[in-house]
Amino acid sequence: MDLLGEKDDLRLIELNQFFAIISPMNFHYKLSLCLVVALAIINPVYSDVTKGKELSESCVACHGQNGISLNPVWPKLAGQNPKYLATQLHEFKKGPEGKRNNAVMYGIAMTLSDSNISDLAEYYASLKPTIGLTKDDQLELGRNIYRGGNMEIKMQACISCHGPNGQGNYAAAIPMLSGQHSQYTYQQLKNFQASKRSNDYNKMMRNIVHRMTDDEMKAVASYIEGLY
Ligand code: HEC
Numbered sequence: 001m002d003l004l005g006e007k008d009d010l011r012l013i014e015l016n017q018f019f020a021i022i023s024p025m026n027f028h029y030k031l032s033l034c035l036v037v038a039l040a041i042i043n044p045v046y047s048d049v050t051k052g053k054e055l056s057e058s059c060v061a062c063h064g065q066n067g068i069s070l071n072p073v074w075p076k077l078a079g080q081n082p083k084y085l086a087t088q089l090h091e092f093k094k095g096p097e098g099k100r101n102n103a104v105m106y107g108i109a110m111t112l113s114d115s116n117i118s119d120l121a122e123y124y125a126s127l128k129p130t131i132g133l134t135k136d137d138q139l140e141l142g143r144n145i146y147r148g149g150n151m152e153i154k155m156q157a158c159i160s161c162h163g164p165n166g167q168g169n170y171a172a173a174i175p176m177l178s179g180q181h182s183q184y185t186y187q188q189l190k191n192f193q194a195s196k197r198s199n200d201y202n203k204m205m206r207n208i209v210h211r212m213t214d215d216e217m218k219a220v221a222s223y224i225e226g227l228y
């Protein structure tokens with residue numbers, strides 16, 4: 001909070017200086033300059049993305065250039081919901097005390113400040129996602145689960161929260177799934193099922209997966225990889 005206050009004070013001082021400089025100029029010139037400055041003030045995201053890109057150098061080895069990881073057990077981050085990404089990094093940072101404990105990401109997240117985390121989240125969210133392929137023999141079962149759930153075990157369909165194209169829900173910070181490596185997705189479903197990952201608000205994911213079979217998880221993960 002302190003930091004925010006300081007930033008706002010600085011912006012006011014900058015504004016005062018700005019008006020002192022432009023007061024002798026003609027009206028049209030003033031107007032266009034004011035617009036440029038107003039945009040810079042209300043939209044400070046640009047610099048966050050630039051800082052995030054710098055910070056991402058330590059992530060490239062696993063999450064790939066442009067947020068597209070090559071190894072299928074490491075998640076693609078490109079185009080993911082920024083609020084969701086930030087939440088995950090904060091959770092990793094809590095380490096074994098947290099609800100998403102992963103040794104590798106713990107070591108990395110513990111070095112990141114709150115502002116590093118939001119800059120990285122904005123950067124990865126700004127990148128273009130890629131789509132993979134669904135295996136032919138997984139398509140039917142995968143699609144049925146994704147779109148229809150499983151009535152017999154009262155399992156809600158994935159589509160109701162993650163959307164028809166797997167884009168997630170921006171405002172509710174429900175993650176995009178579309179195009180994600182199926183091995184990574186499968187592993188996360190297993191982790192939710194075993195409650196190794198329990199950072200899902202209201203047990204939203206744990207309630208869904210707790211009676212899913214291994215084959216169903218593999219099929220839906222493969223369906224998601226080719227979904228767009
Ligand atoms: C040594 C490899 C490695 C490096 C380097 C690395 N990560 Fe990760 N990252 C992983 C693995 C493995 C996972 C999956 C963890 C799990 O299973 O919960 C992951 C998961 C994540 C997730 C969760 C994604 C999701 O869809 O839920 C985020 C966000 C993330 N990493 C961000 C970063 C950032 C930012 C950096 C750099 C500051 C970074 N990672 C560096 C291996 C790495």
Ligand code: HEC
Nearest residue numbers: 156157158160161174175185188189199200204205208220
């Ligand atoms: C009731 C809403 C809801 C339904 C239905 C739902 N999800 Fe989710 N899902 C969520 C939320 C919320 C999260 C984010 C949890 C978090 O913050 O860690 C999530 C996270 C995930 C993740 C982790 C993504 C990542 O990058 O690590 C996967 C994978 C996933 N869901 C797959 C599925 C599949 C497959 C189905 C259907 C079988 C499904 N979900 C149904 C709400 C839902």
